[in-house]
Amino acid sequence: KQEVTQIPAALSVPEGENLVLNCSFTDSAIYNLQWFRQDPGKGLTSLLLIQSSQREQTSGRLNASLDKSSGRSTLYIAASQPGDSATYLCAPAERGFKTIFGAGTRLFVKA
């Protein structure tokens, strides 16, 4: 059974810092991996998708890497802003594209 772990569970940083959020998963037989953002009381917004054959994807200030063989993904956020405050969820998709989630990293960026 796929298990996803995200570290740290929570993070509070001053504005402008560069951040690294870590995700590990136990079953490397995945098709892709998505990083999502969730604001309080809201649904999930997809940030980046990395296909299993890719090593990284970039969107604006976000960069996500994938090391499928070791079961790890990293989300890098450059020059953090208060508007980045949210919970970030890592979600590998396995057989049938069933997406399994970690518990998330709660990020607070202080102005």
Added chain:
Amino acid sequence: GAGVSQSPRYKVAKRGQDVALRCDPISGHVSLFWYQQALGQGPEFLTYFQNEAQLDKSGLPSDRFFAERPEGSVSTLKIQRTQQEDSAVYLCASRGTGGSRTEAFFGQGTRLTVV
């Protein structure tokens, strides 16, 4: 439609009452997923449909939970005889075809409170 739509957004049920939660996926998306999210936790997988076929229901917590997608588009998650532990946000997601390039898109969720 433009996105995944869920209704109602909020539902308060008395313990023992039956509830039905609706999901309208993105038009043309063949895969549909239901998740349960407890406060402060990540979403937990409940069940998965490909068109009208329910291919995986391993995450349904008890036989009080039932999901259907009779025509391969709209889906309903039904919870019978609700209990307080059923209180959570229920999220629906859909995916199109396109192999490993295919993203999952989520609705805003239905917040169920059982009192």
